[in-house]
Amino acid sequence: MAKITAGITTSHIPAIxxxxxxxxxxxxxxxxxxxxxxxxxQWLHDNPPDVVVLFYNDHGLExxxxxxxxxxxxxxxxxxxxxxxxxxxxxxxxxxxxxxxWHIATHLIENDFDMxxxxxxxxxxxxxxxxxVMWPDKNYSHIKVIPVAINCERHPMPxxxxxxxxxxxxxxxxxxxxxxxxxxxxxxxxMSHQLDGQxxxxxxxxxxxxxxxxxxxxxxxxADLSISEIIQRGGAQGVEINMWLAMRGxxxxxxxxxxxxxxxxxxxxxxxxxLIEHSH
Amino acid sequence: MAKITAGITTSHIPAIxxxxxxxxxxxxxxxxxxxxxxxxxQWLHDNPPDVVVLFYNDHGLExxxxxxxxxxxxxxxxxxxxxxxxxxxxxxxxxxxxxxxWHIATHLIENDFDMxxxxxxxxxxxxxxxxxVMWPDKNYSHIKVIPVAINCERHPMPxxxxxxxxxxxxxxxxxxxxxxxxxxxxxxxxMSHQLDGQxxxxxxxxxxxxxxxxxxxxxxxxADLSISEIIQRGGAQGVEINMWLAMRGxxxxxxxxxxxxxxxxxxxxxxxxxLIEHSH
Amino acid sequence: MCPLTxxxxxxxxxxxxxxxxxxxxxxxxxLNAAExxxxxxxxxxxxxxxxxxxxxxxxxxxxxxxxxxxxxGGSIYYLxxxxxxxxxxxxxxxxxxxxxxxxxFKAMLVQRGQGNG
Amino acid sequence: MCPLTxxxxxxxxxxxxxxxxxxxxxxxxxLNAAExxxxxxxxxxxxxxxxxxxxxxxxxxxxxxxxxxxxxGGSIYYLxxxxxxxxxxxxxxxxxxxxxxxxxFKAMLVQRGQGNG
Ligand SMILES: [Fe+3]
Ligand SMILES: [Fe+3]
Numbered sequence: 092m093a094k095i096t097a098g099i100t101t102s103h104i105p106a107i108x109x110x111x112x113x114x115x116x117x118x119x120x121x122x123x124x125x126x127x128x129x130x131x132x133q134w135l136h137d138n139p140p141d142v143v144v145l146f147y148n149d150h151g152l153e154x155x156x157x158x159x160x161x162x163x164x165x166x167x168x169x170x171x172x173x174x175x176x177x178x179x180x181x182x183x184x185x186x187x188x189x190x191x192x193w194h195i196a197t198h199l200i201e202n203d204f205d206m207x208x209x210x211x212x213x214x215x216x217x218x219x220x221x222x223x224v225m226w227p228d229k230n231y232s233h234i235k236v237i238p239v240a241i242n243c244e245r246h247p248m249p250x251x252x253x254x255x256x257x258x259x260x261x262x263x264x265x266x267x268x269x270x271x272x273x274x275x276x277x278x279x280x281x282m283s284h285q286l287d288g289q290x291x292x293x294x295x296x297x298x299x300x301x302x303x304x305x306x307x308x309x310x311x312x313x314a315d316l317s318i319s320e321i322i323q324r325g326g327a328q329g330v331e332i333n334m335w336l337a338m339r340g341x342x343x344x345x346x347x348x349x350x351x352x353x354x355x356x357x358x359x360x361x362x363x364x365x366l367i368e369h370s371h
Numbered sequence: 372m373a374k375i376t377a378g379i380t381t382s383h384i385p386a387i388x389x390x391x392x393x394x395x396x397x398x399x400x401x402x403x404x405x406x407x408x409x410x411x412x413q414w415l416h417d418n419p420p421d422v423v424v425l426f427y428n429d430h431g432l433e434x435x436x437x438x439x440x441x442x443x444x445x446x447x448x449x450x451x452x453x454x455x456x457x458x459x460x461x462x463x464x465x466x467x468x469x470x471x472x473w474h475i476a477t478h479l480i481e482n483d484f485d486m487x488x489x490x491x492x493x494x495x496x497x498x499x500x501x502x503x504v505m506w507p508d509k510n511y512s513h514i515k516v517i518p519v520a521i522n523c524e525r526h527p528m529p530x531x532x533x534x535x536x537x538x539x540x541x542x543x544x545x546x547x548x549x550x551x552x553x554x555x556x557x558x559x560x561x562m563s564h565q566l567d568g569q570x571x572x573x574x575x576x577x578x579x580x581x582x583x584x585x586x587x588x589x590x591x592x593x594a595d596l597s598i599s600e601i602i603q604r605g606g607a608q609g610v611e612i613n614m615w616l617a618m619r620g621x622x623x624x625x626x627x628x629x630x631x632x633x634x635x636x637x638x639x640x641x642x643x644x645x646l647i648e649h650s651h
Numbered sequence: 652m653c654p655l656t657x658x659x660x661x662x663x664x665x666x667x668x669x670x671x672x673x674x675x676x677x678x679x680x681x682l683n684a685a686e687x688x689x690x691x692x693x694x695x696x697x698x699x700x701x702x703x704x705x706x707x708x709x710x711x712x713x714x715x716x717x718x719x720x721x722x723x724g725g726s727i728y729y730l731x732x733x734x735x736x737x738x739x740x741x742x743x744x745x746x747x748x749x750x751x752x753x754x755x756f757k758a759m760l761v762q763r764g765q766g767n768g
Numbered sequence: 769m770c771p772l773t774x775x776x777x778x779x780x781x782x783x784x785x786x787x788x789x790x791x792x793x794x795x796x797x798x799l800n801a802a803e804x805x806x807x808x809x810x811x812x813x814x815x816x817x818x819x820x821x822x823x824x825x826x827x828x829x830x831x832x833x834x835x836x837x838x839x840x841g842g843s844i845y846y847l848x849x850x851x852x853x854x855x856x857x858x859x860x861x862x863x864x865x866x867x868x869x870x871x872x873f874k875a876m877l878v879q880r881g882q883g884n885g
Contacts (some may be wrong), residue, residue, distance in 0.1 A: 151845040155797050157491040176800045177852020193666030200527035205485035211437040244845050246782040247480035287844035290777030291862040294880035319773040327778055355881030359858050431728040435680050456683045457735020473783030524728050526665040567727035570660030571745040574763035599656040635764030639741050
């Protein structure tokens with residue numbers, strides 16, 4: 092049977108990708124951020140996943156307001172990325188996976204999650220930056236990725252509790268799949284930030300550290316927040332914590348926090364990195 | 372407050388639109404079908420709705436397999452239709468509505484229905500044929516339509532019970548909207564039919580009449596069926612009954628069946644027409 | 652998870668089939684547009700190639716083999732656009748699939764509509 | 769239904785705003801494509817007109833008035849594409865919106881990252 096070996100939270104800020112393109116990792120601005128990653132890369136090297144389920148949000152590459160899904164997931168064997176309009180370099184296509192993907196899609200819809208199911212979709216920096224930062228030589232083509240996009244842009248957005256519940260069903264679906272696969276979950280995005288308005292630049296270290304603690308010990312405490320409360324406490328784009336909740340929801344076994352790093356700011360955003368081992 | 376004054380089931384077979392374009396309503400083939408409509412048109416004339424919430428399925432005009440929503444709803448102020456590739460004439464754009472639409476979308480997502488929300492979408496015969504058959508002079512521009520598309524094509528499809536539950540939340544959302552509006556629900560599509568395979572041409576009068584009865588008296592009995600059971604008893608495209616269930620789910624007051632007509636076949640499909648008055 | 656029950660003469664269009672038929676369905680979906688229909692009719696084979704159809708799919712298109720198209724992952728929603736291209740309606744398509752004449756197929760529908768057969 | 773709590777200095781991008789800003793956002797979304805960015809820079813006003821922007825939206829584009837764009841229904845996701853067009857990054861945009869210099873804005877971020885201010 093497929094098993095979930097770990098959940099990893101990571102930022103997906105475009106500036107990270109740009110920094111890597113320009114070899115800025117060792118500069119004072121970026122060093123405290125990139126210094127968090129080697130232990131996670133090492134763990135991924137020692138415990139190579141067959142499949143990564145990657146929760147992210149599209150920022151206006153694949154989805155526009157015309158038809159915007161609350162939850163979309165890919166079931167394709169390849170995902171291209173593309174020009175996002177402001178200069179992040181494209182990376183080689185991400186490898187997809189179809190069997191487990193359809194198994195999950197079927198389980199989710201059978202259990203009343205109303206997914207938009209995508210046989211072809213472009214993935215943006217929300218998906219590509221986490222891949223680049225985990226496999227900095229871009230040697231990830233052997234990793235099969237299942238991208239899952241959650242609406243974090245236009246209200247109404249899914250409740251945090253709904254995202255945690257979505258993750259729970261992902262967990263059940265993965266663990267009922269009858270192939271021996273190691274699956275790692277990525278919860279990308281976050282942490283506190285606000286890009287728009289006179290409140291731009293809002294960051295709350297206090298809220299972020301609370302989230303990083305509760306994510307392990309009591310994710311329901313985060314899930315009990317409303318979208319409004321998250322905006323107040325974490326900024327307008329702080330709602331990206333929903334992807335962390337989805338990731339966390341899938342893990343219902345024993346958790347062991349192997350590594351953790353908090354650093355702010357990168358660009359306008361606080362970053363949190365956690366490697367959470369999962370076993371039964 | 373907005374109130375639901377009626378639910379109407381109707382076929383949306385393209386051949387109906389083609390017949391109307393060619394003035395074939397009085398021919399022996401079509402007459403028994405079209406003879407069902409005058410009482411419903413009269414009722415709509417005497418009890419004009421401000422808004423029609425129209426449950427249908429897209430048959431490959433707006434949505435393709437690349438990103439296919441389980442549940443999509445429009446929130447636009449206008450919906451165009453277009454060439455579907457096999458000759459049905461386009462009709463004037465359908466008028467949309469934005470305030471109640473967003474109110475419903477917000478209520479649904481708040482209550483864990485993971486809608487794809489569309490600010491721009493083309494509607495196909497699933498939506499246009501019901502409008503044409505109810506307002507045969509195409510004088511419907513004063514009616515504001517909220518189109519709701521349910522995936523009836525690619526498996527996994529939403530469970531019938533999920534569609535009934537979707538309708539329930541539509542009902543609550545509509546009745547909590549603080550404007551005095553008369554809302555009529557259209558459940559379009561059905562009834563038994565199968566277009567593909569050696570089983571093409573499957574029709575079950577028995578299953579259809581059972582559905583028409585249960586829709587009024589015990590919709591849960593239909594909702595308890597699985598998609599597999601519906602395919603077996605109603606044909607591969609018989610799953611369009613899901614739109615009837617969504618419509619029915621929204622009505623939880625007193626029902627009065629004012630008119631009913633069953634006729635088969637039109638093209639390869641059985642047709643059912645019901646006018647169900649709704650009050651509290 | 653409750654898998655779909657097999658039904659004789661029925662090709663459940665599920666994930667497996669939808670993977671298989673993606674290029675075919677994308678080609679048929681394109682036929683919504685008049686200019687694509689024109690391009691298709693000028694050179695069907697080239698049009699199939701453009702969309703990356705495999706041999707079996709291309710052959711089934713060229714032979715109007717509806718059952719073959721279903722087996723190759725075609726979805727009836729998009730195959731209907733191909734049928735339109737051929738000026739065939741759903742009863743013509745039904746007749747082809749069931750091996751009946753169109754008249755026989757229509758008569759069967761009438762019988763079934765009356766609750767017989 | 770629980771409406772969004774107003775937050776000072778924040779423009780909740782909800783249905784009402786999204787209706788208002790649809791044309792503006794559609795224009796900005798188009799800037800994903802290099803050829804559209806080129807067309808935009810050749811004649812910004814004509815490009816705005818092509819997408820049906822209203823006067824306030826067009827003026828806010830021409831004046832690089834980010835707050836004005838938010839008030840006119842802009843979504844920060846698509847406005848970011850417009851910012852890219854202007855070779856501005858998110859900290860430049862933050863400075864414009866808060867009325868700070870970029871250096872002041874960056875210093876504020878650092879303070880906040882340390883849990884101060
Ligand atoms: Fe993000
Ligand atoms: Fe239909």
